[in-house]
Amino acid sequence: MRIVQKYGGSSVATLELIRGVAKRAIATKNEGHEVVVVLSAMKGETDRLLQLAMEAHPSPEPRELDSVLATGEQVSIGLFAISCQALGEKVKSFLGFQAGVKTDDQHGRARITDLDPARIRTELAKGRIVAVAGFQGINRHGDLTTLGRGGSDATAVALAIGLKADLCEIYTDVEGIYTTDPHICEKARKMERICYEEMLELASLGAKVMEIRSVELGMNYGVQIHVRHAHSQATGTLILKEDSEMEKTPVRGVTLSVNEARVTLLNVPDQPGVASRILSLVSKAGVVVDMIIQNRSFSDVPEGAKLTDFSFTVPLTDYPKTMELMEAAREEIGASRVVGDDTIAKVSIVGVGMRNHAGVAALMFQALAKENINLSMISTSEIKISCVIEKKYGELAVRALHEAFELDKLEG
Amino acid sequence: MRIVQKYGGSSVATLELIRGVAKRAIATKNEGHEVVVVLSAMKGETDRLLQLAMEAHPSPEPRELDSVLATGEQVSIGLFAISCQALGEKVKSFLGFQAGVKTDDQHGRARITDLDPARIRTELAKGRIVAVAGFQGINRHGDLTTLGRGGSDATAVALAIGLKADLCEIYTDVEGIYTTDPHICEKARKMERICYEEMLELASLGAKVMEIRSVELGMNYGVQIHVRHAHSQATGTLILKEDSEMEKTPVRGVTLSVNEARVTLLNVPDQPGVASRILSLVSKAGVVVDMIIQNRSFSDVPEGAKLTDFSFTVPLTDYPKTMELMEAAREEIGASRVVGDDTIAKVSIVGVGMRNHAGVAALMFQALAKENINLSMISTSEIKISCVIEKKYGELAVRALHEAFELDKLEG
Numbered sequence: 001m002r003i004v005q006k007y008g009g010s011s012v013a014t015l016e017l018i019r020g021v022a023k024r025a026i027a028t029k030n031e032g033h034e035v036v037v038v039l040s041a042m043k044g045e046t047d048r049l050l051q052l053a054m055e056a057h058p059s060p061e062p063r064e065l066d067s068v069l070a071t072g073e074q075v076s077i078g079l080f081a082i083s084c085q086a087l088g089e090k091v092k093s094f095l096g097f098q099a100g101v102k103t104d105d106q107h108g109r110a111r112i113t114d115l116d117p118a119r120i121r122t123e124l125a126k127g128r129i130v131a132v133a134g135f136q137g138i139n140r141h142g143d144l145t146t147l148g149r150g151g152s153d154a155t156a157v158a159l160a161i162g163l164k165a166d167l168c169e170i171y172t173d174v175e176g177i178y179t180t181d182p183h184i185c186e187k188a189r190k191m192e193r194i195c196y197e198e199m200l201e202l203a204s205l206g207a208k209v210m211e212i213r214s215v216e217l218g219m220n221y222g223v224q225i226h227v228r229h230a231h232s233q234a235t236g237t238l239i240l241k242e243d244s245e246m247e248k249t250p251v252r253g254v255t256l257s258v259n260e261a262r263v264t265l266l267n268v269p270d271q272p273g274v275a276s277r278i279l280s281l282v283s284k285a286g287v288v289v290d291m292i293i294q295n296r297s298f299s300d301v302p303e304g305a306k307l308t309d310f311s312f313t314v315p316l317t318d319y320p321k322t323m324e325l326m327e328a329a330r331e332e333i334g335a336s337r338v339v340g341d342d343t344i345a346k347v348s349i350v351g352v353g354m355r356n357h358a359g360v361a362a363l364m365f366q367a368l369a370k371e372n373i374n375l376s377m378i379s380t381s382e383i384k385i386s387c388v389i390e391k392k393y394g395e396l397a398v399r400a401l402h403e404a405f406e407l408d409k410l411e412g
Numbered sequence: 413m414r415i416v417q418k419y420g421g422s423s424v425a426t427l428e429l430i431r432g433v434a435k436r437a438i439a440t441k442n443e444g445h446e447v448v449v450v451l452s453a454m455k456g457e458t459d460r461l462l463q464l465a466m467e468a469h470p471s472p473e474p475r476e477l478d479s480v481l482a483t484g485e486q487v488s489i490g491l492f493a494i495s496c497q498a499l500g501e502k503v504k505s506f507l508g509f510q511a512g513v514k515t516d517d518q519h520g521r522a523r524i525t526d527l528d529p530a531r532i533r534t535e536l537a538k539g540r541i542v543a544v545a546g547f548q549g550i551n552r553h554g555d556l557t558t559l560g561r562g563g564s565d566a567t568a569v570a571l572a573i574g575l576k577a578d579l580c581e582i583y584t585d586v587e588g589i590y591t592t593d594p595h596i597c598e599k600a601r602k603m604e605r606i607c608y609e610e611m612l613e614l615a616s617l618g619a620k621v622m623e624i625r626s627v628e629l630g631m632n633y634g635v636q637i638h639v640r641h642a643h644s645q646a647t648g649t650l651i652l653k654e655d656s657e658m659e660k661t662p663v664r665g666v667t668l669s670v671n672e673a674r675v676t677l678l679n680v681p682d683q684p685g686v687a688s689r690i691l692s693l694v695s696k697a698g699v700v701v702d703m704i705i706q707n708r709s710f711s712d713v714p715e716g717a718k719l720t721d722f723s724f725t726v727p728l729t730d731y732p733k734t735m736e737l738m739e740a741a742r743e744e745i746g747a748s749r750v751v752g753d754d755t756i757a758k759v760s761i762v763g764v765g766m767r768n769h770a771g772v773a774a775l776m777f778q779a780l781a782k783e784n785i786n787l788s789m790i791s792t793s794e795i796k797i798s799c800v801i802e803k804k805y806g807e808l809a810v811r812a813l814h815e816a817f818e819l820d821k822l823e824g
Contacts, residue, residue, distance in 0.1 A: 015464065015467055015468055018468070019468070049487065052427065052487075052491060053490065053491065053494055055427055056427055056430070056431070056491050056494040056495045056497075056498055057494045057495070057497050057498040060494040060497065061493060061494060061497050063504075064490045064493040064494050064497070064505055065490070065494070067486060067489075067490045067505060067507070068486070068487050068490035068491065068494075070486070071483035071486050071487055074479060074480070074482070074483050074486075075461065075464075075480050075483055077479075078465065078476045078477065078479045078480035079464060079465065079468050079480065081473060081476040082465050082468040082469045082472040082473055082476050082477070082480075083468045083469070085468075085469050085472065085473050085476070086468055086469040092475075093476055093479060095479065095556075098554055098555070119554070142510055142531070143510070144507075
């Protein structure tokens with residue numbers, strides 16, 4: 001098999017750990033596989049560099065910052081190759097540009113646009129392990145770029161695609177993907193398999209194991225991804241195409257996000273164009289809106305006036321900015337008041353089986369009602385249902401839903 | 413003027429110092445000059461990286477080591493550019509490969525073979541300061557290389573040549589080139605001008621200010637080099653073509669090297685081929701021999717036998733290795749004994765005027781004799797005379813020669 005292995009920063013935090021990773025890669029090769037290893041920077045290194053840059057200027061020129069940050073991975077792959085050398089294995093390391101990782105021009109969050117892994121293929125053909133710097137690429141000007149959060153995952157999946165690898169292993173500090181956060185619910189179970197769509201929903205809902213773009217990329221090209229623990233031999237979770245087995249269960253995961261806040265404009269005119277005016281203001285400020293709900297208002301309203309309440313959620317970090325923005329635009333929009341709430345949580349259930357199972361929403365609402373948890377917003381997609389609740393009930397809600405959908409009994 | 417400025421590691425050791433360097437470069441630009449800045453790694457960083465690599469393997473794969481070490485300069489130019497940004501100046505930084513610094517394949521001590529500074533020219537034409545990572549280049553395979561000790565000097569001089577710069581400023585932590593080491597002789601004087609040939613002899617004789625290859629490069633292309641202090645406005649020393657003014661003085665510099673040792677093979681057969689057999693053994697071990705002296709032996713020898721003593725000096729660090737090697741080969745070479753001495757020093761006088769002045773050697777030997785300093789080896793070139801003496805007399809010899817040749821009264 002041709003295998004791409006990606007190890008995150010915590011797996012290469014020290015020379016000792018790098019040596020462990022080297023042993024693991026060599027063992028995989030000795031099982032008869034072709035191995036490409038993608039590494040992140042040693043844990044803490046990217047933050048150290050970022051801090052240095054920000055001491056020089058609070059918002060450093062993105063092109064220069066990328067060049068500084070890219071050194072983190074450059075060091076780890078070199079040390080990895082040298083550690084392999086110490087174990088008697090000849091390894092060649094490649095920087096993003098040497099591995100042919102071409103990106104667009106968006107410094108700090110560049111996207112891979114093209115891949116030319118000719119040098120990697122040559123080395124693999126010589127029977128060598130190849131190490132590649134994650135997180136980085138080169139744009140059409142010949143400038144270094146970085147891929148943003150989770151960028152090394154993207155490098156690994158892109159390489160798996162470009163090299164037609166049979167498997168992309170994402171080594172991390174957890175055992176795999178769980179039905180829910182084991183810290184919240186001790187009955188959480190590791191899933192053996194999960195499909196791309198489910199993983200995407202879980203990732204965007206707050207599961208931090210893998211970065212969304214990489215899952216998307218894997219989905220588009222059908223790359224099998226194995227998420228597993230860097231320092232354990234246990235099997236982790238395989239991310240792959242949806243199959244009939246998965247569809248038998250309506251719900252396969254529960255997530256909780258507490259990093260959101262709600263903004264409500266009271267009594268805005270119930271007219272076409274109001275919603276788009278509000279949302280374009282918010283998006284111009286660079287704030288990404290998640291849930292949106294508009295509902296007829298019956299309070300504080302003169303009889304007969306066509307008014308409505310308009311609510312949306314934003315990331316908690318953008319909450320103060322968004323509130324200011326709305327206060328400033330309140331009069332122009334015609335709202336009577338702006339009300340915010342940063343004590344909310346979003347609890348969600350996910351499963352591809354939802355498509356074929358009726359009554360899933362009803363069961364969810366029942367389970368929450370049983371615990372006296374009030375729902376203030378609801379949104380649904382084909383394979384997920386999310387509810388906004390009071391933050392203090394977040395963990396309770398997760399446990400209640402995990403129980404109600406019997407996820408502790410989930411097979412596979 | 414188009415000026416290349418090079419700042420060493422101690423000049424960019426902290427963010428504070430980098431900001432100082434940024435101010436200096438901007439001030440130069442504001443005087444109406446085009447400025448290209450070449451930086452070394454922050455002081456201590458290269459050592460830190462080297463240590464990490466050597467912890468992973470005592471003799472790390474050179475290609476991998478180069479890639480790790482090259483990050484040092486990558487960080488400093490990025491931080492420099494960001495510091496300029498904080499001072500309101502738009503600066504673009506380029507890594508070795510982006511600046512078109514092509515080298516041969518000798519990792520760890522690569523030589524620049526070609527330069528293609530197209531991107532630098534474009535940025536200069538836009539009125540921008542350009543920062544370039546010193547010490548690094550790229551070879552024909554697309555691999556990163558480093559240029560070895562003093563590599564950033566080589567980058568600066570090469571860029572000065574490639575960009576047809578009017579001046580190459582080497583900023584360092586000393587005021588310039590002195591007639592001798594001011595720590596040894598308080599009457600040492602800063603020279604205003606020195607010619608390439610003299611600088612080459614001084615550099616190879618132990619003056620640590622500039623690296624030999626860069627002086628050579630500068631000489632071959634006639635680049636004016638100004639060695640000066642990074643944190644002082646005072647003029648330093650200009651390195652340039654020899655002129656008639658310089659030739660008026662026979663001696664212009666005195667140097668001391670204490671990092672050498674002498675190896676003597678006693679009573680080797682006085683036959684053709686013996687010297688070359690000894691020296692090829694030494695050179696195969698990677699040891700560079702400096703002085704060589706062969707003289708007829710009159711002691712311990714049966715009357716009539718054609719025997720000779722053969723002495724040579726090697727770097728102190730290679731002394732134990734060389735002694736072992738000679739002991740092992742003693743019988744085959746036919747020497748009666750191998751004698752070593754690691755308590756020697758080499759004192760030298762340098763000056764292009766020597767060519768036209770008679771009696772310089774005599775004056776040197778006189779001055780040393782006056783202090784009862786015994787000479788054990790002597791070697792000469794067109795513009796220098798070196799003597800091996802006992803190490804304990806090193807500083808005294810320097811002061812005596814400085815006095816004898818009246819270097820404290822040197823003009824210009």
